[in-house]
Amino acid sequence: MDTLGFLFFAFVSLVFLFSSKANGGGKEDVIGAIIDTSSRVGEEESLAMEMAAEDFNNHFNQTLHLIVKDSQSQPFQAALMAMDLIETERAKAILGPNSWEEAKLVAEIGSGTQTPILSFHETTPNWAIEKWPFLIQASSDHCNQMKAIAAIVQSWKWRQVTLLYEDVDSYVNGVFPYLSDALYGIDAVIAELVALPSADSPSSLLFDALMRLREGQCRVFILHSSLELALKIFETAKTLDMMEKDFVWIATHSITDMVHSIDHVNISYMQGGLGVKSYFSDSGDYYKSFYKRFRKRFQVRHPHEENHEPGIFAVQAYDAVWTVGLASIGGSGSISTDMRGQNLLEKILESDFNGLTSQIQFIDQKLPATKIFGVINIVGRSYRELGFWSENMGFSETVEMGAKNFSSMENLEPVIWPKGPKTTPKGWTFPISSSATLRIGVPTSTFKQFVTVEKDNSPHQGNNYTGFSIEVFKAAIEYLPYPLPYEFVNFTGSYDDLVQSIYLKEFDAVVGDVAIISKRYKWAEFSHPYTEPGLLLVSPVRLQTRDKAWLFMRPFTITMWLLTGIINIFNGFVVWFIERNHCPELKGPLLNQIGTLLWLAFNTLFSLHGEKMHSNLSRMAMVVWLFVALVITQSYTASLTSMLTLQKFEATVKDVEVLKATQAPVGYGKGSYVEAYLIDVLGFNSKLLTNYRTPEEYDQAFRNQSIKAAFIEAPLATVFLTKYCKGYTHSGPSFKIGGFGYAFPSGSQFVPDMSEAILKLSEQGRLRELENGMIASETCVDEDSIKDYSTLSLNSFWLLFMISIGSSTMALIIYVFHKLNFEELMVEYLTVWVFISAVIKQRWHQRRQLPRRVSDPEIGPHAEICPSASSFAIQGLARH
Structure with a gap:
């Protein structure tokens, strides 16, 4: 409200306060109403309140009078009408208005005169209730509809939305904080807030705003405005081809609650749109009677309207009249003239009856928030009710007890999207403007294996970008279902500044050895890590001194x-x-x-x-x-x-506690998040910490004993230990933090797509190949470290053992046979052979009976041949 407005309101208030109240002349049982009768909402509310007063009087045989004033949506005019109703007409309560701008002025007057104000504005801040104690919110709070919209967004895996709202307090306060919280719960964000001029503003302003959105990337638009402005938006969007394939429009209840009243021309501009609609039961006999009577009277009163059925605004206005009427009835069963001011306020807040909308009960001077919304799809000359969403149960096809519930809208009836149901919009696209190429920031990494930036000698005077991080990114975009034009831009600042540059819209993404840490999520969102997360404790090695007795x-x-x-x-x-x-x-x-x-x-x-x-x-x-x-x-x-x-070498530092106990100096990566982790989480003294940038700096610091150990991110530690494999090792557990990923704007559709591409690289083994090819370029092979130290078994020597046993056994057999058996067997053999020969010869002579003596000069006369031969043989064997 500007200064002139405040002065005007102050003047009117002074006039009202010093005016005489004694000559009111009005009736004691008057209810006032302030609405905009020129709008469809006002038309329905006006008729519904008249019907409510008639039904109440007929039911209780009373004379409750309703006086309706037309504010024409002008806050100061509403304030003047409120003062006139209270002073002149002696109204005991005032119903309406719908907008917050009008409601807060009327509430100021009502609280000053102790007149209950039953506002139809759906979102009343708690501070307003405390400031204006006679202000009552007579419509259900629709903040839960933002959870329903978030559930729709989650169903189709959209990551960012653009919020379009009418630039008045009535629509700003009722959507942004609730939608932001709801989207945060599903890892989605509001990419852009677009304040649109009111419906009576020049069309060129609306055209320019939508043209700028058409050239952007986000294609999911949430519209929260009055019905009049919404119709102009959809008509303009139709002319700009923004009601075509890949565009998504989701309307809030301020539009969809009046969708029944939209004529066939205007609804043709909204084809394929989605929306959440306030729910109230229309199956009761009381409502059906009201519905029939309302249609007949509305058609007579407004013949120019194509549709005549009542909406949520009509039934809540009907219930508001009954709320005041029932609170005015005294113990005698008739309207009490004393039921005014504080007494009437207390009776209203004690209301408890079944209205057309729901059970009428006030909590903290407000009706309970709506928990069920219908999900509709604009098709043809009307709309389709796809199903319902409730806060606790999610999506369902009906609201009946025992209905099956779903977490995703995909389980409901299929959506007819703009230009047909075949393809679900992905919710984003490349900008239509000429600057479609993504600007990707690349850090100046001190570990060249990950990012190397070299000056190009070509005429274009550009840079060459290589390294593991770059190669993984190039490989990942091959798996994207769309082309991704990009250009690398070197960045020489810190890594935090580089990630923050995305939030500042200096870059569209960041590619490099950028660690994924929580504080950076304030500025950007990260893809799935393409390296193992972890922080390793690295220290030099030394000879082992422990006894290895066995x-x-x-x-x-x-x-x-x-x-x-x-x-x-x-x-x-x-x-x-x-x-x-x-x-x-x-x-x-x-x-x-x-x-x-x-x-x-x-x-x-x-x-x-x-x-x-x-x-x-x-x-x-x-x-x-x-x-x-x-x-x-x-x-x-x-x-x-x-x-x-x-077993010769072991780490000089075994764990973190040894470092802290000995107050040893420790190194860490310069410009990284490690310092805060070492101080805040592990409890190191900041005076003992020194940062380093390159592997050579770490090695030099260890050699001159400037540090005893260093905490290095796992991917970088792998490179360091590969290059200096003989002198250093890591010990203790790995602290599961960090991991390198690619950064994109919060809610960017690139995040899930890039994460999926990285997972495919990993599953197909390409990520391992790139890692072996790029990180392992600094090869330091320790021959001793790659030997097989397995214990030797019989499998390695059985053939040698068999040869040895065989040769020794053969030698033993030959020796035994030759030395112990051969000569004795020969002697015995010869003895037996000679003896047998002699016996045989003797026996042969005896058989022939030719015993004879021979005269042998050597042997002597008459000697027998056989005995002589036998003796000779025996003597000869004995000599042998």
């Missing part, structure tokens, strides 16, 4: 140890057995021989070398065993050395 046993398995011992003993036994007759030191007492055998078994560097051995059999067994022993000992030495090397 480490020497680890190179071989238990089976390997047992079998090696058994084969050792067996080979020692074979050598001892073969050489014992040739070597005096291998003989002696039993214990001495056992000790010598074990010595031979486990001493691979035998004191009895091959050249001192007397048997080729022992030499054969020893040569094979020495070869096997050589392979085994060398394998054991190599495996144990590897294990000792692997």
Whole structure:
């Protein structure tokens, strides 16, 4: 309200306050009403209140009078009419008006004269009730409709909307804060607020505003205005092709509650639009009677109107008259002339009856907020009721008990979108203006593996952008269902400033090694991270000093140890057995021989070398065993050395508590969020923290002992540890914060699309390929670190063992057969053979009975041949 308006209102108030009230001359049972009878809402309210007064008088046989004043939507005129109704007509209560501008002036007057004011404006601030105690909100609060609109937005996964509202207090206060909160709950935002001039403003202003919106990206428009302005908006939008494919229009109840009154010409401009509509039951007999009578009388009174049915504004005006009438009735059952002022206010606030809309009960001088809304779709010459939305149950096809509820509007009847139902609008598009290319800010990263900006020597004098972050972005846009023109722009400030530049509309997106942290969500929204989140504790390595008493046993398995011992003993036994007759030191007492055998078994560097051995059999067994022993000992030495090397190094800092307890200096990434995390969350002393930018700076700080450890973001730590793999390691847990992502404006449709593209890259393995190719460019391979330190088993040596056992066994068999059995068997064989030959010969001569003596000079005369031959054979064998 301007200064002139205040002066005018003050003057009128003074006139009213000093005027005489004694000569009112009005009736004691008058109810006043202030509405705009030139509007369809006012026409319905006026007729409904007249019908309510008649029905009340007929029912109670009373003479309740209703006086209706036409304010023509002028706040000061409404104030003058209120004073006239109170002073001249002696009205005990005033109904209306609808707009907040009128209601607050009338409330000021009503509170000064203790006259209850039943306002039809749906959103009355709590401070207004305290300031004007006689102000009552006689219409249900429709703030919940913003939750219904948010549910519609969520059903189709739209991330941003544009709010168009009529630039008057009645529409500003009733939508923005509630819609903003409702959208925040579904991760959507209001991309732009557009204040539109009133319906009587020049059409060129409306045309310019819609033309600018047509060139933008957002295609979901929520319209909250009077019906008169809404009709002009839809007509202008139709001429600008904004009621075409991919455009979404959602109207609030201030428009849809009067959709029944729109003629066929105007409704043709709204085809495909959606809206939320106030719900009240129209199935009762009382309402049906009211409906029939209203249609007949409205048609007679307003023949120019095409549609004659009542809306929510008519029924709430009807209930308001009954509220005041019932409160005026005294204990005698008739209207009490004393029921005025504070008494009447208290009786009104105690109301409890079934009205046409719902149960009439006031809470904090307001009717309860509406919790059920209809969801409608403008089609043809009227509208389709797709279903209903309630605060606690979500969407449903009916409001009956037991109706099936849905979280998404997709489960209701299909929506007829502008230009047909085939495709659901995605809610955004590229700007129609020439500046359609996205400006993408790129940070100057100190880790070149992620972002590298190099001056281009081409005539265009541009920059070349490479690195892991850039390559992932380029790969991700290949998965987008639309082309994405963009240009990279180098940014030299801090990362927070870079993200904030999106909020300031300096950039359309940010691509680089930008960490996803909560405070940056004030300025932008992030895609799914393309790196692992985490903060790692990195420190130098040192030699381990802990005792590894049984480490020497680890190179071989238990089976390997047992079998090696058994084969050792067996080979020692074979050598001892073969050489014992040739070597005096291998003989002696039993214990001495056992000790010598074990010595031979486990001493691979035998004191009895091959050249001192007397048997080729022992030499054969020893040569094979020495070869096997050589392979085994060398394998054991190599495996144990590897294990000792692997266990050789350990981190110098094990966890955070050690750093804090020793007050050790700590490093962190310069310009990052890590400092605040170290101080606020982990509890480090800020004086002990130093920031660094590059891997080389970290390495130098460790070498000159400026820091004992460093906290580095996981992706950057991977690069650092890859480049300096031999000197540093990470220890302790990973703190799950951060992770790199791409930033876009809050509510941008690029966010879900880019997140989906990154997930596809990851699932198909391309993200891993890019990571291996770009991050691993600084390769530092430690040969010891890539060896296999698994324990050696029998599988690696069984063939050698078989050869050794086989050769030793063969030598033993040959020796035993040759030395213990061969000569004795030959002697026995010859003895038996000679004896048998002699016996056979003797027997043969006896059978022929030719015993004869031979005269042999050497043997002597008359000697028998057989005994002589037998004796000779035996003596010869004995000599052998």
